[in-house]
Amino acid sequence: MVAVGDRLPERTVTLDQGWLIRYAGASGDFNPLHWDPAFAAGVSPTGGVIAHGMLNAGLVGNAVSEWAGGPERVRSLTTAFRAPCPVGATVTVGGEVLAVDLDTRTATLAVWAVLADGAKVVDRKRSRAVVALG
Amino acid sequence: MALNPARIGHRYPAYRYEVSREKVREYARATGASEAQVPGETGDAVALPTFAASFTIPRGFSWAADPELGAHPALVHGEQSYVFHRPVRVGDVLVCTPQIDDIRSLGRNEFLTAVVECVDEVTGEPVVTSKATIIFFSRPAEADATAGADPVTGAGPATAVADEEVSS
Numbered sequence: 001m002v003a004v005g006d007r008l009p010e011r012t013v014t015l016d017q018g019w020l021i022r023y024a025g026a027s028g029d030f031n032p033l034h035w036d037p038a039f040a041a042g043v044s045p046t047g048g049v050i051a052h053g054m055l056n057a058g059l060v061g062n063a064v065s066e067w068a069g070g071p072e073r074v075r076s077l078t079t080a081f082r083a084p085c086p087v088g089a090t091v092t093v094g095g096e097v098l099a100v101d102l103d104t105r106t107a108t109l110a111v112w113a114v115l116a117d118g119a120k121v122v123d124r125k126r127s128r129a130v131v132a133l134g
Numbered sequence: 135m136a137l138n139p140a141r142i143g144h145r146y147p148a149y150r151y152e153v154s155r156e157k158v159r160e161y162a163r164a165t166g167a168s169e170a171q172v173p174g175e176t177g178d179a180v181a182l183p184t185f186a187a188s189f190t191i192p193r194g195f196s197w198a199a200d201p202e203l204g205a206h207p208a209l210v211h212g213e214q215s216y217v218f219h220r221p222v223r224v225g226d227v228l229v230c231t232p233q234i235d236d237i238r239s240l241g242r243n244e245f246l247t248a249v250v251e252c253v254d255e256v257t258g259e260p261v262v263t264s265k266a267t268i269i270f271f272s273r274p275a276e277a278d279a280t281a282g283a284d285p286v287t288g289a290g291p292a293t294a295v296a297d298e299e300v301s302s
Contacts, residue, residue: 057187
């Protein structure tokens, strides 16, 4: 039985350049901001290579999907990108049930991805998932 | 440089996307899915939720090359949502139509909301709606810093330093 306050198991990963290259190939997003330090120096908010926002969204989405019992249960996913995620950063992904609707058999979760220093890469305040309950 | 509000509601040409098993598997692994979440080599398979990015970002960012919109490279991807009308499955053929939903100014920045509606080519049923919020910075210094960057490949969905104004 899912209840308000239930939490996703937290997961921590370090997004090195290999992760960003694999994500670029898998997604087709070859923006050099994510692999070319010389390019990133001119345009990046950190002055260096940063991870794709959707890579962090993917970590979040996969965690929600696993918790919900499969991707077919995920009805919606919103990720608000707030802080940049530098290459090599360690990210912790989590989520918490905010509401359970027994009429529609769905749960709404706040979801997030934060860096070790607390920077909100995926901001819990605005990031949500709605999943169907089993 | 201001975006052209007359482009609100504009639809770009639709494109077709076939959901292939190997791409779904590759994407799952690239986003750190557990092996149990990676679809097998045969049988029915549902894509993980953000797989939708592989056919909407940057593929659905048609606005980036729209000369009438006036998009410029000083931008960040502030927010992304996917609403699934049904799961995305291996073997689906999707017809995806990008559209500009909204353009707003907030302080010195502009917010573009761009939608991609993806429907099943065979049945016409809605499958997934993508909604991206793109924040354009209008400060000349920032625009200069990115001058010459390609609007698609040079300034695509970067992680944002979205300020609090996004939430209002």
